[in-house]
Amino acid sequence: MKKKILAPALTPSIGEWSEKPDPTELKRLSEKLMEYAEVQVIQQKDSREWLEKISDVNILAGGPKVDKEFLDHAGRLELIQGFGIGYDHIDVEECSRRGIIVCNVGEIYSEPVAQHALALILDLSKKITLADKAVRDGSWRKMDWMGIQLWEKTLGIIGLGNIGGRIALKGRLAFNMRILAYDPYVLPAKAQLYGAKLVSLDELLRESDFVVVSVPLTNETRKMIGKRELALMKKSAYLINVCRGAVVDTEALIWALENNVIAGAGLDVTDPEPLKEDSPLLKMDNVILTPHVASSTKEAVYETYRSAVENIIRYLMGEKPYWVVNPQTLYMRQGSKANSY
Numbered sequence: 001m002k003k004k005i006l007a008p009a010l011t012p013s014i015g016e017w018s019e020k021p022d023p024t025e026l027k028r029l030s031e032k033l034m035e036y037a038e039v040q041v042i043q044q045k046d047s048r049e050w051l052e053k054i055s056d057v058n059i060l061a062g063g064p065k066v067d068k069e070f071l072d073h074a075g076r077l078e079l080i081q082g083f084g085i086g087y088d089h090i091d092v093e094e095c096s097r098r099g100i101i102v103c104n105v106g107e108i109y110s111e112p113v114a115q116h117a118l119a120l121i122l123d124l125s126k127k128i129t130l131a132d133k134a135v136r137d138g139s140w141r142k143m144d145w146m147g148i149q150l151w152e153k154t155l156g157i158i159g160l161g162n163i164g165g166r167i168a169l170k171g172r173l174a175f176n177m178r179i180l181a182y183d184p185y186v187l188p189a190k191a192q193l194y195g196a197k198l199v200s201l202d203e204l205l206r207e208s209d210f211v212v213v214s215v216p217l218t219n220e221t222r223k224m225i226g227k228r229e230l231a232l233m234k235k236s237a238y239l240i241n242v243c244r245g246a247v248v249d250t251e252a253l254i255w256a257l258e259n260n261v262i263a264g265a266g267l268d269v270t271d272p273e274p275l276k277e278d279s280p281l282l283k284m285d286n287v288i289l290t291p292h293v294a295s296s297t298k299e300a301v302y303e304t305y306r307s308a309v310e311n312i313i314r315y316l317m318g319e320k321p322y323w324v325v326n327p328q329t330l331y332m333r334q335g336s337k338a339n340s341y
Helices: 023-036 047-056 068-072 092-097 110-126 128-136 162-175 188-193 201-207 227-232 250-258 298-316 328-332
Strands: 003-008 037-042 059-061 079-081 101-103 154-158 178-182 196-198 210-213 238-241 264-267 287-289
Touching (some): 003 047, 037 047, 068 092, 092 328, 101 328, 110 128, 110 162, 110 264, 110 287, 110 298, 154 162, 154 201, 162 178, 162 196, 178 201, 188 196, 201 227, 227 250, 250 264
Parallel strands (some): 003 037, 059 079, 079 101, 154 178, 154 210, 210 238
C-alpha cells in the first residue's frame, strides 16, 4: 500500500522560478515519487484544510505550523520534510516524543543568505538605497550620501554555523575585515578555518562595526538582542538580521534607532512579519528592509525542492533520510518493517 503525502501547492511553479536547471529532472523525480506514494496537494493559506486532510497522511512536505494540536490530528504521520533550514514552526520536541522524523534541507540556503547579508552591509555602508531614491527625486547632492569603506572594518557574527561561516569568509577575503564571532557551540579550531576569533557576546557587540545575527530561533535565542545588547554597540555600528525576526527584540531595536544608539539596521526578517503599517521601522531612512527573501534565488529554490523530493524518496525506499534534526527518532523507528535503516 502506498504512503500518503500532503504538500502545499507551489506558486509560481518551480518551472517559472528556475531558469538554469533542467525542469525534466523535477519531472523525473515527481514520477518516481508517484511510484511509492500518493501525493495530495492543497493550498497553503487555509490551516483548517490541513487539519482536515492530515489524519491519514504519512509524510508532510512543507506545510503550516506543526504544534501539538496539529499533531493530535496526525495519527499516522511518520516524516516531516521541510523546505528550508529553519524549523521553528515545528514542535520538534513533541514530534520526537511521537517518533516523527523531522528533516530540513541542510546547507542549500547558506550561500544566498550569506550573500544577502553582505548585500545589506554594502547597502548600509554606501547608502545605496537612499542615494537611488534621491536621484529619482531629482537630487544630485553627492556629499549628502557619503558612505564608509568596509576595508579592515570589524565584522561581528553571532552564530558561526554554515551561514555565519560563509559571511565571515566573504568579509575577510573581499574586504580584509577583522572577524569576531560569538557561538558557544563552536570550537576555536573551526572558527580559525573562517578566519574568525571567538569572543564573548559583549566583546563582539562593543568592538564590531557591523553585527550580523545568524542563529536559529530557539528558546535560548529568542530576543537575545535586546536593549542591553544594543546599548553595548558603537553608535556608528549597524545591526544585520538574516535569521529570524524574533531573535531581536523589535521594541528595543526601535528604541536604539530612534535614540541614535546605533547607526542603522539591515533586516531581512522582522517580528512580526510583515510589520504593522504603523511600525516606526517603515519610516526610518537608516533601516533597509527586505521581505524575508535572503534565501530566495532561482538556483536555491530549485535545489531545495529537488533535494526535498529526493529525501522523501530515500525514506520511502527504506533508506535513512538526510538532514534529520531529531536523530533519536531514527532509533525509535529502527525496528519498523517499512523503514529499518
